[in-house]
Amino acid sequence: KRIGYAIVGLGNLSLGQILPGFGASKYAKPVALVSGDAGKAKKIAAQYGIDPKNIYNYQNFDHIKDNPEIDAVYIVLPNSMHEEYVVRAAKAGKHVLCEKPMATSAQACQRMIDACKQAGKKLMVAYRIQYEPHNRLAKHWVREQKFGKVKLIDLHNSQNIGDLAQWRLHKALAGGGALPDIGLYCLNTARYLLGEEPHTVTATLYSTPGDVRFKEVEETVLWQMQFPGGALVNASTSYGVHQSRRYRCFGDKGGYFGLDPAFDYERLQMEGAYAEGKQEVKIAPSIKEAQQFALEMDHFARCILENKTPYTPGEEGLQDQKIMEAIYVSAKSGQPVKLEPITTLDTFR
Ligand code: NAD
Known part of the structure; x- marks a missing residue:
């Protein structure tokens, strides 16, 4: 099985590295997009074979809880927005991969760790x-x-x-x-x-x-x-x-x-x-070189499939x-x- 990822935020990193990175992945696939720009999301979804019904925006993001195709959420937003979307993703019952820096304060990092723990979901910081x-x-x-x-x-x-x-x-x-x-x-x-x-x-x-x-x-x-x-x-x-x-x-x-x-x-x-x-x-x-985002997304996917703790869990982001x-x-x-x-x-x- 491949782990289905929802990508939150369609900026430079998502479009330039993360979405293309799925092409080199063995255990992960993109299944949903979250964006404030519906037209852009539709275009990108078509490009990556993502079902248009799996396009969300920042308001209806929490509805991902009803979508069993989504196993994990990858947060690729400006730094101070990471906390809100990690917490909402955990509350929606999804595992979360969060871009670096994890947040903008140690207290926020701790709240993100706690939210994922409380939801029984894994949290990894994207230290590629x-x-x-x-x-x-x-x-x-x-x-x-x-x-x-x-x-x-x-x-x-x-x-x-x-x-x-x-x-x-x-x-x-x-x-x-x-x-x-x-x-x-x-x-x-x-x-x-x-x-x-x-x-x-x-x-x-x-x-x-x-x-x-x-x-x-x-x-x-x-x-x-x-x-x-x-x-x-x-x-x-x-x-x-x-x-x-x-x-x-x-x-x-x-x-x-x-x-x-x-x-x-x-x-x-x-x-x-x-x-x-x-x-x-x-x-x-x-x-030999490898697509770094594919390696990182595959690591998290395997942790989910095998119920293991990621090598770079939320605690790593908190310490930094x-x-x-x-x-x-x-x-x-x-x-x-x-x-x-x-x-x-x-x-x-
Ligand atoms: P970006 O500006 O290109 O993209 C940010 C996305 O967030 C855009 O799609 C934008 O529309 C959306 N967004 C939603 N609300 C916003 C708001 N209020 N203000 C601005 N944008 C808003 O940024 P990026 O370079 O893709 O960076 C995104 C995250 O990824 C950051 O946390 C950054 O540190 C991280 N990053 C990591 C790496 C890496 O190598 N791991 C590289 C680049 C960026």
Whole structure:
């Protein structure tokens, strides 16, 4: 059986990646669309062979509860809308896959987790990077200490953001600027690679004075995280410089590796180097690419079919949100912020 998904929000990500991604999926199929634009939804439904009776809008969304073709709902709306639609989907008795960032506050993340628990439904945050083969190999190399123990990881994710009208520049819809949108990849990937939770964060935030793009949300954040095993993470994100999405892990036994690009939808590249005598040998392993959204949707579909907990459950999104909130606190105070130790995530690792 294939799990039937309803896609909520027909914006760039849904049209450019998610709907095409079903073509490469083994366990998932699109069966319903939710959109405020009936004409657009009708056109897209025809394109993907979705029955027009399975088109919903934001008002009649709750009627999905009467539609047995829909097993799961994929929320692809602006960040601050995730909570409402995750909660409504759970109340309608559906499993929920939610885009990142999970929400715009830790309290909202907790309410989403609680709503899904109460409904007895699964909740997964769409952290595609964690299902992607290049990043999975990097995680494996960190864990198996390929070039020794990783002591330092440097991560960066930036893009020069345009289009003043977009929701990403409005705090009420986005929750923040570069940090929750693209900096989150650095944060989440560092935690993924190390399999540990940071105990301290220190951050600096900057927005160019007078740049109208950054009236409500931040432009650039630099932050550092300390992990209990001794690893230090240096991360940066910006909406104000040319795009670059990469990371590098430094081991203590003669080598380093990482990805550049690391967070793109395709053409990711692993790269590194190690010492052989006095020579430095470059490595660039070739890894078979896969459609990242198909991998992620299939993972969730299999969790539903086999009654398992997703690898990136709601608790992962909550933890990232708590750390991002600590990053903002540190940037404001100019002081390091200590994070509460958490153990609940160990059950997913
Ligand atoms: P988008 O602006 O292209 O699409 C958003 C959709 O929401 C549009 O169809 C829009 O009509 C609809 N919408 C409904 N109410 C709205 C409102 N009040 N204001 C604005 N739009 C409204 O955005 P997107 O790039 O598709 O991002 C959607 C979500 O997906 C975000 O949470 C974003 O962080 C996430 N995202 C994830 C990835 C990834 O790689 N996982 C990539 C891009 C976006």
